[in-house]
Amino acid sequence: MDDTTLRLRSHKRVSGYPVQDQEAAANPRPHVIAQLGQSLDGRIATTSGESKYINGPHALDHLHALRASVDAVVVGVGTVCADDPLLTVRRIAGVSPARVVIDPSGRVDPNARCFAEDGVRRLVVRRRSVVAPPLPDGVEVVPMDDAPAFDPSAVLQSLVQHGFRRILVEGGPTTLSAFLEADLVDQLHVFVSPVILGAGRIGLSRKACDTLAHALRPKAQVHVFADGDVLFRCDLRESARGAGSRDAPSPVEANPPDEQHVSSRALRAAG
């Protein structure tokens, strides 16, 4: 496990979110983290929809630590259909968050693994009028107005009303992009793996910008994992081009000795 994972985990479990708690008191809006694992060429899945596992074990540990740091993890029904994820924190010691599936039309399989009864809250966000096969006992339904697409801020508001303040939007691309476009994401963790898929789903999309000056350019920290995956931890509330930082490179986090060793060895091998 890497140092970033450890820091994330201790943030909630040991230090108990002192900063976020103060923020929560002052700000009724929840804190939203989003994550994405992608290839060097920006793909989050192959053309057949396969995305397990673009990233290596270190990134997966970090993802599980991210889950352990939030109250609820949100995925779209497309991800449940494609990957049938568990959405637990089984790779690390920690408490699994509630699992929320956005499923407007009620097409999710009631036997999906994320609905397994394990003492964790499970919720489905869907249109009020939907008629669908019964969900397993204990799965809560969050009803939304009958719009073609849900306003992500309305979804977020409902989640707050259900008691969740820290939310991880874990994918897939449709869900994540909707939250991003609505400017609801505070922190974005993008794991880039040194693999090239050639084609496949693009992860992030938002309305096009005509010029680079209008591009989203969040302040980012970069972390290199021992297996070659790279994490961009982006603070979407702060621009990298804020006061005085126009051309400043993203700070690379100090790696643990092992990772530095691997990096320098790899560099030497590469000539």
Ligand SMILES: NC(=O)c1ccc[n+]([C@@H]2O[C@H](COP(=O)([O-])OP(=O)(O)OC[C@H]3O[C@@H](n4cnc5c(N)ncnc54)[C@H](OP(=O)(O)O)[C@@H]3O)[C@@H](O)[C@H]2O)c1
């Ligand atoms: N690499 C990664 O990090 C990662 C992570 C997760 C998933 N994936 C991959 O992503 C692919 C699935 O992509 P996807 O875009 O279909 O997945 P998705 O975002 O999980 O699901 C999209 C579906 O969720 C519903 N939805 C989400 N937000 C909504 C909103 N605001 N309003 C109304 N409905 C909303 C819609 O369902 P309806 O169509 O029923 O209306 C929509 O089609 C899979 O191949 C999976 O493996 C990759």
